[in-house]
Amino acid sequence: MTTFPIARSGDNTLEIQGKMANRHGLIAGATGTGKTVTLRRMAEAFSNEGVPVFLVDVKGDLSGITEAGSDSGKVGERIAEFNLGGGWLQNFPVRFWDVFGETGIPVRVTVSEMGPMLLARLMNLNDTQEGLLNLVFKVADDNGWHILDLKDLRSMLQHVSEHAAEYRTRYGNVSAASVGAIQRQLLTLENEGAEQFFGEPALNLEDWMQTENGKGIINILNSEKLMRSPRMYSAFLLWMLAELFEMLPEVGDMDKPKFVMFFDEAHLMFDNAANALVEQVEQVVRLIRSKGVGVYFVTQNPLDLPDTILGQLGNRVQHALRAFTPRDQKAVRAAAETFRSNPAINVAEAIGELGVGEALVSFLDEKGMPAPVERALVLPPQSALTPLSAEARNARFQSDSLYPAYKDMVDNYSAFEALIEANAQAAAEKEAEAAAKEQAKAEKAAAKEAEKAEPGLLDGFLGGLTGGRxxxxxxxxxxxxxxxxxxxxxxxxxxxxxxxxxxxxxxxx
Known part of the structure; x- marks a missing residue:
């Protein structure tokens, strides 16, 4: 049976059961308490067992996973304390990704794949504007026009606006004000770098589910720049969840998961999110486990996540929380209540006393029941804590076998080109119609002139007959x-x- 060792409580190693790893998880705690090290340890444990991993690198300090760690400092002390031996330290296969293509393989998604609901979330549209966006997608679908990038979407908005009277009877009202509002939001997205994000070749998520020499490849998405646009970050992660759910077949509970994802700064996915969007995420999180996928949220406060999502997270690691405000105290109590009680531990008090690298841990047992909470020390990372230099990182991703496939954006035939052709054809037809009208008008005028000329000819003929008298x-x-x-x-x-x-x-x- 596959297990993933994560922490140590005395002589007891706390492990995530392979069959329960797809029941999702939570890593929570205040800044500086060791969440990132716990995330790293979990990713390494999954990779060691051949499970591909995706994780978000918010601070840019996870690139060292590609190098073996050093037996020094706190890591060396923890290795000696747990008697892990010199073979503990090792490197892992890593693939670097970047939405903007600056520090990793470019990540792109087509506008059609993102869909109107996530786009509305991305652009912070109201209900009326979201309704118009749905109308635009419907018009494109009915005409077979593909919306791949932002220029396609902008062209479609202009087309719908110019043909508002035509589409109003079939699809509903087309508000010029809503069209203008969406166009302005698109301009804002362009300034945030969305023009590089939307397009082809689009990301094939199967490229994230690869292994190398028996280890699962750890896909690291550099999000230092992406985090400056929280809406784009959340929309991308939500799309990825939904896309995985649609793509993967049902497999039930396996000995180990097919794929595991870690979402750092997970609260950004739900801040100011509409209820319909939260419900969609909840549904995907609940059902995606049957596809063999584990989802692990990383956030400072458990209250950052909706209760419906929090209730789906079976494997939990709670680092220290600082209860300085009433809200913080409420968060501590809420976190304490989510654990299965242990008579030997006062959970509410322990949460405020935990040191760096120390956590309250409760994983699901073989039967899917939460184990009693234990106070434990997280195992030291096996890879290097020091991130790669910019030059070394660039050399790594540019030499990756997938880099040539995603390097350059491709402008395929889509709605933009289709509308240019349709407009040209319409203009040609209009010109031909105008020419036909002009010809008919000229022929009519000529006929009138002929009618006027006929009496004169008859008089001349008669005059000739009579000799002019x-x-x-x-x-x-x-x-x-x-x-x-x-x-x-x-x-x-x-x-x-x-x-x-x-x-x-x-x-x-």
């Missing part, structure tokens, strides 16, 4: 007959003259 009081029929008679007389006279002249010529011969 008109007799008053006589009708048209008389004039025509007179003209014809005159012509006949002239023709007969000419014929007779020619005959007489012919006879005279013959007589003279």
């Amino acid at each position: 008109k007799k008053s009081g006589q009708g048209l029929g008389y004039n025509v007959a007179d003209s014809i008679g005159s012509q006949i007389n002239r023709q007969v006279t000419n014929a007779i003259s020619r005959s007489v002249m012919g006879i005279i010529k013959n007589m003279l011969k």
Whole structure:
């Protein structure tokens, strides 16, 4: 049976049971109490057993996982205290990622994959604006137009605004004010770097679920810059959860999880989040365990997470909390009440007394029941605590086998190009229609001119017949007959003259 050793209480090693690792977990505690070391120890334990890991590096100090640690300082003391031996220290396979592509392999997501609900969360839209965003996605879907990047979304907004009357009857009201508000939010996102985040090639999450030499690869997302845009951070992490849920098949409880994720600064996922969004996260967290995925939230205060989410977290490590304010005291009591009691420990008091690297620990047992809480010391990390230099980190990710596949953004055919073609076709059709109207107008004018010219031609013809003379009081029929008679007389006279002249010529011969 697979286990993951995390802490030591006396001679007792506290381990996460492999079958229960997908029941999620919580690492909580005030700043400087050792949460990051606990996160690192858990990631190393999972990697050692061939479980791929994803973790968020908020402070940029986790890159040392790729190097073996040193037997010195507090780490050396803890190794000696637990008699772990020289073989304890080792390095781990690491893959560096960065939404902005500066310190890791670029991470991109298409706008369509993010979806209107998470985009509305990302742009802090109200209900009316979110409704318009859903309308835009519906129009794109019905026309087969793919919204891949921000220019596609902006083009779609402009298109819907220009054809508001057409779409209003089919999809609902199109508010010009809402279109303008969304366009302004898109401009804000661009300033935060979202233009690099949305596009193709999009991240294939299967690339995060790899192993190397029997160890699970630890995927580190550098979030130092990303944290300056909390909305983008939360939207990305929520998308990743939902995408994993859709992608992975049902596997039930396995001997060990297929994948484990650690979300640092987890409160950012839920700050000012709509109830519908929290419900979606709760549903995904509850159901994703059957896909073999474990989700571990890292935050300062357990109260940072909604109760519905907190109730799903079975494996818990609680570092010290400082109860200086009434809210802090409430948090201490709330944290104490979440543990299965241990008669030997006053949990509420112990939370305020814990030292650095010390924690209250309760993991699920083989039957899925929380074990009684124990006061324990977290095992020392096996990898280096010192982060890599910028040059060493850049060299690592740029030589990664996946880097060429994600390095350059690709501008594939999408809504932007489709709308350009549609507008060009519409303009050509309009121009052809205008030309046809002009031709019809010209033909009509020519016909009118012909009608005006016809009476003059008839008068000329009649005038020729009458020799230009008109007799008053006589009708048209008389004039025509007179003209014809005159012509006949002239023709007969000419014929007779020619005959007489012919006879005279013959007589003279």
